[in-house]
Amino acid sequence: xxxNEDPRYKLANKEAxxxxxxxxxxxxxxxxxxxxxxxKPVTSYCxxxxxPSWFFWSCLMGFLVFSFASWAMVGLFFKDIPLxxxxxxxxxxxxxx
Amino acid sequence: xxxxxxxxIVLYLAIVFYIGYLANRSISKAKASFLSEYFxxxxxxxxxxxxxxxxxxYVSASSFIGGPxxxxxxxxGWVLLAMVQVPTAYLTLGFLGKKFAIVARKINAIxxxxxxxxxxxxxAVVVIASVxxxxxxxxxxxxxFIGGARLFEAIGVPYKIGLFIFALTVIFYTxxxxxxxxxxxxxxxxxxxxCGTFALLIGIIKAGGGMEAISAxxxxxxxxxxxxxxxxxxxxxxxxxxxxxxVCLGVLGLxxxxxxxxxxxxxxxxxxxxxxxxxxxxxxMLEMHLAGALGRGVLPGIEVVDSVIPTLTIKIxxxxxxxxxxxxxMASIMSTVDxxxxxxxxxxxxxxxxxxxxxxxxxxxxxxxxxxxIVTALIGVIVFLxxxxxPSLIVWINLFAFGGLEAVFFWPIVMGLYxxxxxxxxxxxxxIVGVVFFICLSRYSxxxxxxxxxxxxFVVTFIVFVMGSYMSAPSVDAVKKVWE
Numbered sequence: 079x080x081x082n083e084d085p086r087y088k089l090a091n092k093e094a095x096x097x098x099x100x101x102x103x104x105x106x107x108x109x110x111x112x113x114x115x116x117x118k119p120v121t122s123y124c125x126x127x128x129x130p131s132w133f134f135w136s137c138l139m140g141f142l143v144f145s146f147a148s149w150a151m152v153g154l155f156f157k158d159i160p161l162x163x164x165x166x167x168x169x170x171x172x173x174x175x
Numbered sequence: 176x177x178x179x180x181x182x183x184i185v186l187y188l189a190i191v192f193y194i195g196y197l198a199n200r201s202i203s204k205a206k207a208s209f210l211s212e213y214f215x216x217x218x219x220x221x222x223x224x225x226x227x228x229x230x231x232x233y234v235s236a237s238s239f240i241g242g243p244x245x246x247x248x249x250x251x252g253w254v255l256l257a258m259v260q261v262p263t264a265y266l267t268l269g270f271l272g273k274k275f276a277i278v279a280r281k282i283n284a285i286x287x288x289x290x291x292x293x294x295x296x297x298x299a300v301v302v303i304a305s306v307x308x309x310x311x312x313x314x315x316x317x318x319x320f321i322g323g324a325r326l327f328e329a330i331g332v333p334y335k336i337g338l339f340i341f342a343l344t345v346i347f348y349t350x351x352x353x354x355x356x357x358x359x360x361x362x363x364x365x366x367x368x369x370c371g372t373f374a375l376l377i378g379i380i381k382a383g384g385g386m387e388a389i390s391a392x393x394x395x396x397x398x399x400x401x402x403x404x405x406x407x408x409x410x411x412x413x414x415x416x417x418x419x420x421x422v423c424l425g426v427l428g429l430x431x432x433x434x435x436x437x438x439x440x441x442x443x444x445x446x447x448x449x450x451x452x453x454x455x456x457x458x459x460m461l462e463m464h465l466a467g468a469l470g471r472g473v474l475p476g477i478e479v480v481d482s483v484i485p486t487l488t489i490k491i492x493x494x495x496x497x498x499x500x501x502x503x504x505m506a507s508i509m510s511t512v513d514x515x516x517x518x519x520x521x522x523x524x525x526x527x528x529x530x531x532x533x534x535x536x537x538x539x540x541x542x543x544x545x546x547x548x549i550v551t552a553l554i555g556v557i558v559f560l561x562x563x564x565x566p567s568l569i570v571w572i573n574l575f576a577f578g579g580l581e582a583v584f585f586w587p588i589v590m591g592l593y594x595x596x597x598x599x600x601x602x603x604x605x606x607i608v609g610v611v612f613f614i615c616l617s618r619y620s621x622x623x624x625x626x627x628x629x630x631x632x633f634v635v636t637f638i639v640f641v642m643g644s645y646m647s648a649p650s651v652d653a654v655k656k657v658w659e
């Protein structure tokens with residue numbers, strides 16, 4: 079298919095990719111701490127602030143770390159662009175042959 | 176009824192009414208097309224309101240009543256399950272993100288079905304989408320109305336009167352204020368939810384004599400309550416991993432959250448909403464469910480899951496805080512119902528009536544305005560009457576509402592947005608197969624060993640979508656409209 083793609087979509091696709099990636103990272107954090115530290119008998123659990131350590135790291139810290147990470151992602155990779163439609167023909171490659 | 180409990184709730188209801196009234200005045204003043212103002216608020220949401228409405232719409236009675244009740248019964252494993260939802264805000268906003276916002280402006284879409292109509296150029300796709308949206312939303316709204324009335328029961332108001340107060344409030348502000356009223360009340364309701372949640376968790380920890388003492392109490396009852404697997408190994412891995420599809424990834428396919436991604440003002444609002452929304456979602460999910468789980472160590476022996484949170488609230492919090500807290504779940508229910516009510520009305524007026532039956536009406540602001548008020552109020556009244564005496568069919572449909580909407584909308588939205596080769600045949604096939612397959616599989620879910628039926632449904636609909644698309648000719652015109 080031969081189309082002149084809106085140049086803003088490149089950025090949009092990249093940002094969509096980062097969002098998926100951050101979701102995957104959260105999954106690994108969530109799964110790793112919960113089952114890495116939690117898959118043993120309760121008698122051998124460590125406790126942090128009165129909570130089992132798997133829960134402290136997976137749920138409490140996971141939430142805080144990834145709230146921060148979403149802020150970092152937006153700050154580092156997301157760009158401020160106009161969302162409204164461009165005037166067609168204002169750029170040279172606007173109308174193809 | 177306790178007066179101190181009632182005061183915060185009455186105050187809350189009064190504020191919500193007032194916001195509806197303010198929004199209605201701004202509709203009368205708006206110069207733009209009525210449909211765009213009423214159903215998407217002229218795309219004027221800023222970052223904070225966008226974040227709050229996204230979270231509040233998504234967070235419903237299940238996160239405030241059912242979920243924490245399960246955490247009480249099963250333990251920290253259920254809190255772990257709830258925390259699957261932490262990425263929803265950045266995933267929905269970031270993934271649908273700028274692409275969806277840009278496309279919606281290009282083709283002037285004010286609903287999800289508007290997008291589907293332009294992208295797939297197929298009447299059947301839009302009609303099936305609109306009809307399934309109406310059916311699932313109606314059932315879901317009835318269920319939420321019932322939940323709202325039950326909350327009033329908890330503070331001593333009879334069911335029918337509670338239902339009446341609840342329904343009157345939501346229908347009133349949604350019908351007269353449209354999208355603007357919905358998102359502004361959502362923002363207010365989000366704040367109420369956060370305060371209520373925080374009050375309850377602190378109250379429980381104090382009443383239990385600190386976290387350590389509560390943990391020790393829970394261990395004495397059943398140590399499994401503190402494991403990720405829950406009491407009796409209830410939270411198995413196939414089960415909990417399914418929720419990554421159902422309540423994290425699949426949220427991209429919920430029309431009432433997706434529509435928020437085309438309603439914000441500019442990219443800066445969206446960036447801010449990602450950060451605020453992620454924090455608020457995590458905060459609410461963690462604190463609410465943790466309150467349920469820890470409640471077990473403070474006040475053991477509550478049998479009915481749905482009455483855990485109301486009971487804890489009334490017994491543990493001082494009355495005035497209990498009132499604030501009960502306004503929290505009420506806010507969570509209202510903020511979900513209002514969006515669904517408005518979208519159901521949009522499906523009838525914008526997607527079906529203006530879209531196919533009478534396109535000219537879009538330019539007749541006065542006429543379309545009158546119809547919109549009436550239709551929104553009428554849907555609300557019908558739902559209210561049904562909720563007075565809910566038939567078992569509605570209860571049955573509601574079981575499939577959440578997953579059913581995802582089965583219908585997920586791939587058509589995602590593929591339509593990111594895959595140029597996607598066609599109407601693919602979308603149509605995946606929608607029909609999706610909803611039929613999902614409901615059938617739900618009946619025989621025992622063969623899945625704890626996996627939720629939505630997971631195989633997503634796989635099957637994906638295959639059907641891709642095959643259907645390749646077997647039909649590429650849709651060149653539609654792709655140009657969306658991509659150029």
